[in-house]
Amino acid sequence: MEKVSRRQFLGMSTKVGAATLFTGVFAPSASSFFGLGGVAHAGTKKIQEFNFAVLTDAHLYNIADHKFDHILEKAVADVNGLAKKPDFVLYGGDLGQSGKKEELAKGKAILDKLTVPYKIIPGEHDYYLDMGAEWRGMFGPEHWSFDHKGVHFIGMNSILIKDFWSARKLTPTERMGLLEELECHQCGAWGVGEEQLEWLKKDVKNLSPDTPVVIMTHSPLWDYYPRWNFQTLDAPEIRAILKKFEKVIAIHGHVHQVVYNQIGNIHSAGLLSTSWPWPYPPVTLPHPEIKMNRVDPGNFEDGLGTHQVSLNKDFAGMMDYRAFADLLPENVKRGLKL
């Protein structure tokens, strides 16, 4: 009881930090304010109601019987056991930790136990040992789109960094090692790059503005905390390309935490990992502040979980954070409207 009340208190009162140096805070419009958000714009095309599940950031190590293996297995079992069966699963990147073939193969074997199809994008931990070669061999293209029951789904590789390794003659292992640190001192900011921007332009060119769109990237499509690559360098260009749509739901991994933002027509939500939680960075969270509680370091499942996103016929989205421990303050427990 004591723990619950303390957490409820913290959920309402804790401030991570006062600095607002790097955060991009955009005032939401009255109709999109949390609590009212999720109301579809009048023009959005009607869709067939359905739901999908989301998993991300397993960070599997090439170590037998590792605790993160069991957590990913638990997450897959959780999704397979959902009362309302999802149509498919989206996976948000960082399946492995060090980009090793063994890690990705182990992850694939676990994800293949999902009883519904899944679509996956890469994270930096999957990528920088061999620049994505093994990952592509196992999972296919790094960006994709598909249509499902009236919704256009897009997945993109948002972790492409300008070459910082060749001039310094880093080995692939050294390059990967640097990127394994969230606060890599030498890596720089990442994004989707010119090629994918061109692809995205073409991909959405013939879609009408009333088309409901869901986009998944590993990193957020807004400047949250660039120090930790809680950003995508060309997010402004992506947002400009998607601006014509009435409403876009953006889902991202990498942050290992509950976080929400809205910029114009884009409703953005961060995901829980199945490895470890990240603390909130020292910036003011966007308004309305949506966050998880502090995590108990003694409970290895605290801060972790799965997600189910339900879309109704008006493209009103509801993200259920399915936390493995007592993590969510009351407002998030009820689900996050997207």
Place this chain on the structure above:
Amino acid sequence: MNISKLMLIGVAVVGVASVSVAYAKSPRSEKQIAAENKALMDAVAKGDALWHDGRLGTNGLACGNCHPDGSATNPHTWPKYQTNLGKVGTMRDMINWCVAVPLQGKPLAFDSDEMIALEAYATYTHRGITIAPGKDEQHGAVPVKSGPGYP
């Protein structure tokens, strides 16, 4: 005069003598100060490396997995009662708990260079925050724009 009185006088003399020289640090030259600051930054850099490279543990994990830039270590709140420790402990107790439990490594000696370096790193990333022993607060680390975050 008996022996105990002699001892008292002796203690008093030593006391007076020590007061006259007992600065925490004697006045130092700019050069000495620079060298001392460098020694601290070397410890911070050593702590940063240990924090991230996984060598303290046996399961691949490092402190940095959960504590980027030293975040969520709350160095300003120690000593405090910590549930995981089951007692009032210091930051070094908690570092060793993290090494032993989530990282499945071997606890460090409290006076080891490694332990001091880890504490130096975590504390330096929170410089300027008000000391508040026992405070139940998660305070962010000092914001960093780029680079290591220390000189």
